[in-house]
Amino acid sequence: MQERLSENRARILAAARQLVAEGGFRAASITAVARVSGLSTGAIYRYFPSKSVLFVEVLTSAVAHECEILTAIVDGDGSARERLRAAVASFARRALKGPHLAFAFIAEPADPDVEAARILCRRDFGDVFKRVLRAGMASGEFPKQSVDVGAACIVGAFTEALVRPVEHAGGRRSDQALVRAIVDFCDRAVGGTD
Amino acid sequence: MQERLSENRARILAAARQLVAEGGFRAASITAVARVSGLSTGAIYRYFPSKSVLFVEVLTSAVAHECEILTAIVDGDGSARERLRAAVASFARRALKGPHLAFAFIAEPADPDVEAARILCRRDFGDVFKRVLRAGMASGEFPKQSVDVGAACIVGAFTEALVRPVEHAGGRRSDQALVRAIVDFCDRAVGGTD
DNA sequence: TAGTTTTGTGAACGCCGATTCACTTTTTGG
DNA sequence: CCAAAAAGTGAATCGGCGTTCACAAAACTA
Numbered sequence: 001m002q003e004r005l006s007e008n009r010a011r012i013l014a015a016a017r018q019l020v021a022e023g024g025f026r027a028a029s030i031t032a033v034a035r036v037s038g039l040s041t042g043a044i045y046r047y048f049p050s051k052s053v054l055f056v057e058v059l060t061s062a063v064a065h066e067c068e069i070l071t072a073i074v075d076g077d078g079s080a081r082e083r084l085r086a087a088v089a090s091f092a093r094r095a096l097k098g099p100h101l102a103f104a105f106i107a108e109p110a111d112p113d114v115e116a117a118r119i120l121c122r123r124d125f126g127d128v129f130k131r132v133l134r135a136g137m138a139s140g141e142f143p144k145q146s147v148d149v150g151a152a153c154i155v156g157a158f159t160e161a162l163v164r165p166v167e168h169a170g171g172r173r174s175d176q177a178l179v180r181a182i183v184d185f186c187d188r189a190v191g192g193t194d
Numbered sequence: 195m196q197e198r199l200s201e202n203r204a205r206i207l208a209a210a211r212q213l214v215a216e217g218g219f220r221a222a223s224i225t226a227v228a229r230v231s232g233l234s235t236g237a238i239y240r241y242f243p244s245k246s247v248l249f250v251e252v253l254t255s256a257v258a259h260e261c262e263i264l265t266a267i268v269d270g271d272g273s274a275r276e277r278l279r280a281a282v283a284s285f286a287r288r289a290l291k292g293p294h295l296a297f298a299f300i301a302e303p304a305d306p307d308v309e310a311a312r313i314l315c316r317r318d319f320g321d322v323f324k325r326v327l328r329a330g331m332a333s334g335e336f337p338k339q340s341v342d343v344g345a346a347c348i349v350g351a352f353t354e355a356l357v358r359p360v361e362h363a364g365g366r367r368s369d370q371a372l373v374r375a376i377v378d379f380c381d382r383a384v385g386g387t388d
Numbered sequence: 389t390a391g392t393t394t395t396g397t398g399a400a401c402g403c404c405g406a407t408t409c410a411c412t413t414t415t416t417g418g
Numbered sequence: 419c420c421a422a423a424a425a426g427t428g429a430a431t432c433g434g435c436g437t438t439c440a441c442a443a444a445a446c447t448a
Contacts, residue, residue, distance in 0.1 A: 001445085005395085030436060040397045042438080051436065143382075149355050149375035156354020157347035157383075181343035188337075189351075189383030195415085199425085223405060234427045236408080245406065 009047050011037045016058045021101035025055070025110045052113035059114060062101070063121040066094065070128045080136030081192035087132065088158060088186045092179045095162050102162065126151040133190060143191045150190060157189070158182045203241050205231045210252045215295035219249070219304045246307035253299055253308060257315040260288065264322045274330030275386035281326065282352060282380045286373045289356050296356065320345040327384060337385045344384060351383070352376045 015037035019028040030051055034041045048054040073087045095102035110118075129151035136142035161182050209230035213222040224245055228235045242248040267281045289296035299315065323345035330336035355376050 008395095029434085031434095034398095041436085042398065043396050045437070046395065145378065146371075146375040149372065150379060152355040153351035153376065153379045156350040156352070158350070159354065160350020161343050161346040177340075178343065181340040182347065184339065185344060185347045185383050188385045189379050191382045202425095224407085225405070228428095235406085236428070237426050239407070240425065 008037075008039065008043070012039065012044060012047055012054070013058055013061070016054055017062065017101070020055075020058065025114075028055070052111055055110065055114050056117040059117050059121060063124065066091070067124050067128060069094070070125070074128050074132050080132050080139060080141050081187065081190075084129075084132045084136070084190060084192070085183050085187055087128070088154065089179055089183050092158050092162060092182050093175070095158070096175050096179070102159070122155070125155055129154050136190065136192065141192055145191070153189065154186050157185060161185075202231075202233065202237070206233065206238060206241055206248070207252055207255070210248055211256060211295070214249075214252065214298050218298050218302055219308075222249070246305055249304065249308050250311040253311050253315060256295070257299055257318060260285070261318050261322060263288070264319070268322050268326050274326050274333060274335050275381065275384075278323075278326045278330070278384060278386070279377050279381055281322070282348065283373055283377050286352050286356060286376050287369070289352070290369050290373070296353070316349070319349055323348050330384065330386065335386055339385070347383065348380050351380060355379075 012033060015033050016028055019032055019036060030041055030044055033054075034044055037044075044054070048057070070087050070091060073090055074083050076083060076086075078086070126148070130147045133142060133145070133147040133150050137144060137147075161178070206227060209227050210222055213226050213230060224235055224238055227248075228238055231238075238248070242251070264281050264285060267284055268277050270277060270280075272280070299312070304312075320342070324341045327336060327339070327341040327344050331338060331341075355372070
């Protein structure tokens with residue numbers, strides 16, 4: 001059945017995503033993917049020619065999904081400042097649900113093929129934020145600034161701020177307060193005024 | 195000769211640091227360290243009981259050095275805002291000289307022992323920035339804000355902004371302009387006023 | 389239903405890198 | 419100058435992991 005095949009393919013991708021989310025790329029061996037997906041190692045290779053290809057797809061599909069969400073916010077209504085705040089808040093909230101995943105996708109080094117794919121993904125993330133920055137500068141809401149550096153700094157700022165709490169699992173402040181603080185930081189950083 | 199021994203030990207540490215700086219932890223195998231340091235693999239184990247221990251020392255000593263430099267700036271003279279700008283600029287300039295090193299030390303995942311050491315190192319970095327933030331808030335230069343999140347965001351912002359240019363080696367803007375843009379971003383982010 | 393093709397299995401293979409160890413070279417102490 | 423100890427060597431070992439393959443089960447086709 002065709003249905004069974006595409007279901008298996010999806011199951012493999014889901015297993016790989018889950019493993020990355022739980023323990024980063026290091027924890028995502030083919031053996032582990034096989035175990036979690038309920039297939040044998042050999043079967044994985046019926047669906048993906050190599051580990052690299054599998055994880056490039058895991059990465060790009062997840063990032064594409066996030067980018068769609070961000071794009072909808074950034075291209076929506078409201079002032080540039082409001083849209084930026086909403087985009088950062090949305091990303092941060094989603095990242096908090098799967099922190100390792102977000103980190104792995106944004107920063108964790110992997111084999112060169114995955115690395116190459118991530119460069120493209122990062123650029124995509126950056127482009128979304130660059131768009132709001134340009135809009136805000138055009139409308140006079142934001143002062144003149146480097147959009148390249150600004151976008152990179154925004155991504156870096158909330159990545160780091162989100163990763164930190166993961167590492168010392170104890171003493172977690174409320175997620176809501178954390179998101180709020182990050183949004184405020186980014187908001188001030190771009191120099192927004194009403 | 196005692197001198198020879200400590201010289202060898204230093205040579206091993208230097209070789210390991212150099213390899214991480216050039217290609218991240220992935221490129222720093224014991225074999226490579228042996229080759230660069232001019233010793234045999236076996237000799238490495240006369241000085242360090244395991245690879246983990248070696249790289250924990252590489253990490254902590256380098257970070258301690260950076261922290262000393264930052265601390266000197268942060269505890270120096272001038273307004274909180276000036277000190278923050280100087281600290282960020284100094285860190286960014288130094289990181290640009292060995293971008294892989296900075297990235298590896300701040301973000302690159304490694305084995306659990308190194309990972310544990312890095313958590314401590316990050317906290318040290320954060321503490322330095324927290325100190326300026328508190329000073330600025332106390333003097334009224336900075337508005338009320340979360341120092342934990344602020345410090346993390348600052349570290350994250352310039353890390354990401356510095357890492358990005360490494361990845362697409364072509365089209366590098368001038369380092370000076372990059373440092374300037376990052377400093378301005380962080381400056382606005384903490385809401386500094388004269 | 390018999391034959392063929394597709395899908396699934398998991399043990400085996402090959403590679404790579406950390407660690408060890410039998411051995412050689414150098415240093416130390418008398 | 420000569421044991422004994424320390425330092426250094428690098429090939430062999432060992433474990434883990436990606437990948438392959440000979441074979442089994444299942445699904446189509448006529």
